[in-house]
Amino acid sequence: MQETIMKRSGKSGRAGSRGGIEAKLQFIKTNYFLYLLIAPAVILTLLFKYVPMYGVIIAFKDFSYSKGIVGSDWVGFEYFTKFLNSPNFELIFMNTLKLSAYGLLLGFPIPIILALMLNQLRKAGIKKNIQLVLYAPNFISVVVIVGMLFVFLSPTGPINKIITLTTGHPITFMSDPEYFRAIYILSGIWQAAGWSSIIFAAALAGVDPELHNAANLDGANLLQRIWHIDLPTLKPVMAILFILSAGGIMAIGHEKAFLMQTALNMPTSEIIATYVYKVGLKAGDYSYSAAIGLFNSVINIIMLVVVNAVVKKLNEGDGLY
Template sequence: MKENYQLYLFVLPALVLVIIFKYVPMYGALIAFKDFNPLQGIMGSPWIGVKNFEKFMSTPDFMNLLGNTLKLSAFGLLFGFPVPVILALMLHRIRSVVLKKNIQLILYAPNFISVVVVVGIVFIMLSPVGPINHIINLFGGKSIDFMTEPGFFRSIYIISDIWQFAGWASVVYLAALANVSQDLIDAAKMDGANIFKQIIHIDLPTIKPIMVIQFILAAGNIMSIGFEKAYLLQTSMNIPSSEILPTYVFKIGLQMGDYGYSTAIGLFNSVINVILLLTVNKIVKRLNEGEGL
C-alpha cells in the first residue's frame, strides 16, 4: 500500500461514495423487521420480526406480483440480451467507415432520450388514432387500444427497451471485436470460411468472455426492473400484467406511507436477486470448467 499509495488515493473518492450511498443505507433495512413509526425512529420502533414478510407472502397479490416481475425480467433477458450481440457482429462487418458511423449514431441516439419521452412516444404511436393503428386500418383491421390491454404490456415494455438500449449496449462488444486479428480473418478466408463461419469461429469466441459477464450481471438484476418505465406505461386497465414489485413498493411505501411493509418487499426483492446472481454465476462457472476454459 505504501508503494502504490497514489493508486489507493485515486480510488478513495469512489470508495467513499460507495460506502456512503450503498453501505450506510443498509442500516435502513432494519425497518423491514419493525413496525416503523417515523416519530419513534428506527431504533425506537417496536420489533416485529418477519411479520412484514409473512404479510406480503400471504397477500392475494403476492403470486401475481412475483409472476409479473419474473416474466417481464425473464422475457426481457431472453429477447433483449442477444440483440446487442447481433448488432455488434453486423456493425463489425461493415467496411464503409462513414456508413458505419451513421448507423451507430442512429442506434445510439435512443439511449440518450429520457424514459418519460420514450413512454410519450409509445403512447402516441400506439394510441387508437396513432400510426400503428392507422397501418392496421389500411389492411382492413380494427383499431386496437394497446395501452389498455394487459396482454400487450410486456411486449410493449420489452420492445421499447430493446429499441432504447440495444444500440448502446453493443458498444462493449464492438470494442472487443476491434481486437480481432485481421491476419486470423484472412487465414480463415484462405481456408474457405464464409462470413457465417468467420462469425461463429472467430468473432463469437472473441466476445464470449464479455457475453458471459454481461449475462451474469443481467441475470443477477433480473428482479431489478426499471421502475420508471413500468410505472409510466401503467394504466388502470393493464394493471393485471403491469403491476410489478417496484411499482407496488412505490405505492405501498410512498403513497400509503407503510414504510416497514414496503421495505420488507424491497428486501425480499434484493435477496431473490442475490440468489439468482450466485446461482447463474455457479452454473456458468461449471459450464466453463466442463469446456476446459
C-alpha cells in the same frame, strides 16, 4: 521430535505471515498514490452504498417517525409474511419474473448481433452514422419514450390507422393487458440495444485481423469466421454480462412500468417495483415496502449465485468469481 517439528513449523508460519504483511505494507508505501487515486471512489461507495444499508432494519420493525429507526418496535418477519400471504403476491411476482425473463431472453442477443454486424462494415463513415442512429434512443428520456408509445399506439395513432385500413377496427394496445409485455420489452430493446452493443463492439476491436485473413485463405465463409473467431472472443464478455443481467432479473425500475400503467392493463403491468412505490411512497407504509424490497433483493442475490455457478460449469470456469 514431533513437538519440535511442530514448533518450528509454527514459528516459520508466523514468520512467513509477518513477512507477507511487511511485503504488503511496503507495496502500499511504495504505491501510495494508487490508493489515493481510488480513495474518493471507495469513500463514495461506502457513503452511498453501504451506510444506507443500515436503514434496511426497518423491514423488521414497525417504523414510527416519532420513535425513529432505532426506537421502533421489532416485529420480525411480520411484513414478509404479510407480503407472501397477500392476495396479489402471485400476480405481482409472476408479472415481474415474466417481464424480466422475457426481456433478458429476447434482449440479450440483440446487442451481440448488432456488434457482429457493425464489425463487418469497413467504411468508417457509414459505420459511424449507423452507430449514431443506434445509440441515439438511449439518450431519450423514459417519459418521452412512454409518451411516444401512447401517441403511436393510440386508437387514432399512425399504427392503428394502418390496422384500421386492413381490419376495419383499431386495437387498444395500451389498455389491453395482452399487449403490455410485448410493448414494454420491444420498446426497451429498441432503446437500449444500440448502446449495449458498445461493449461487444469494443471486444471485437481486439480481434487480430490476421485471424480473419488466414481464415479467408483457408476458404472459410462469413458465418464460419464469425462462429470460430468472433464469438469465442465475445464468450467471456457474454458470460459476465449474462450473469449480471440474470442477477438483476427482479430489479426492474418502476418508472416505465408505472408510466405505462392504465386502469385496464393492471393485471400484467403491476410489478414489485410499482407495488413498492405505491405502498411505500404513496401510502407511507415504509416498513412493509422495505420488506418487499429486501425480499426482491434476496431473490436477485440467489439468482446471481445460481446463474454464476451454472455459467462457470458450462463455460469452463469463466464467471464473476
